[in-house]
Amino acid sequence: MKDRLANKKLSRRSLYLDMRLIGWLPSAGTALVLTVGLIAAFLFQKYEGDSHELWRVIEVIVPLAFSSQAAFLLVPENEQPLELLLACPQPLGKVLLQRLFVLVLLQASVAFLASLIALALPGGDRLGLALARWIAASVALGGAALFTAQMTRQGIFGALVALLLWAGSLYGGDALLVRWPQLWPWHLFLQPQDSAPMFYALNRVVLIIGGLGMIALAVFLLRNDERVLGVK
Numbered sequence: 001m002k003d004r005l006a007n008k009k010l011s012r013r014s015l016y017l018d019m020r021l022i023g024w025l026p027s028a029g030t031a032l033v034l035t036v037g038l039i040a041a042f043l044f045q046k047y048e049g050d051s052h053e054l055w056r057v058i059e060v061i062v063p064l065a066f067s068s069q070a071a072f073l074l075v076p077e078n079e080q081p082l083e084l085l086l087a088c089p090q091p092l093g094k095v096l097l098q099r100l101f102v103l104v105l106l107q108a109s110v111a112f113l114a115s116l117i118a119l120a121l122p123g124g125d126r127l128g129l130a131l132a133r134w135i136a137a138s139v140a141l142g143g144a145a146l147f148t149a150q151m152t153r154q155g156i157f158g159a160l161v162a163l164l165l166w167a168g169s170l171y172g173g174d175a176l177l178v179r180w181p182q183l184w185p186w187h188l189f190l191q192p193q194d195s196a197p198m199f200y201a202l203n204r205v206v207l208i209i210g211g212l213g214m215i216a217l218a219v220f221l222l223r224n225d226e227r228v229l230g231v232k
Helices: 002-022 025-048 052-070 081-087 092-120 127-152 155-179 181-186 197-221 225-229
Strands: none
Touching: 002 092, 025 052, 025 092, 052 092, 052 127, 052 155, 092 127, 092 197, 127 155, 127 197, 155 181, 181 197
């Protein structure tokens, strides 16, 4: 009984430390960028009549902000791995998932609030569709960033991979679909008005499943303590 209470106390303390480690400043930065972007998109919509720009702001900014921060959640370059292994009362995979939970809570709260604001503006979309726009891309890019960071043991490589995937899909995704239409399930920024509802829903599901799969692989890699420590 005492051991169980002690473990709960350690888990709560670990969660508190993770919240301090991740911090609120990156989420505040996301909120600031979203605010400026939504204002600019609203003015553009007012004069040009294109309501889709409101949603492009959220679905483009949130996945990049989330994945860039996710890449540095648990990598040896940020923390002394030996001290981390000795100090943690729980497996490193659980530590990573706990930090990921805190990150999701912070960034998703900002994105959800921005979605509600966009819904209240003229030309607002349905809430379910509004959430699907940024959730799927965030999970996919976040999973890629986490997996790459654990594979290379360098958070910068995870962030770079996420940035390349983000930029490639944003600026070249539509062109790739013209050349290779079979790649439509992996287009991060596929637009619902450009595809049938069933295909858009499948695209979102594939991205989420792929992202969750990469997160699971990242957690699996943390089971090897020697690899985390850099032991050959």
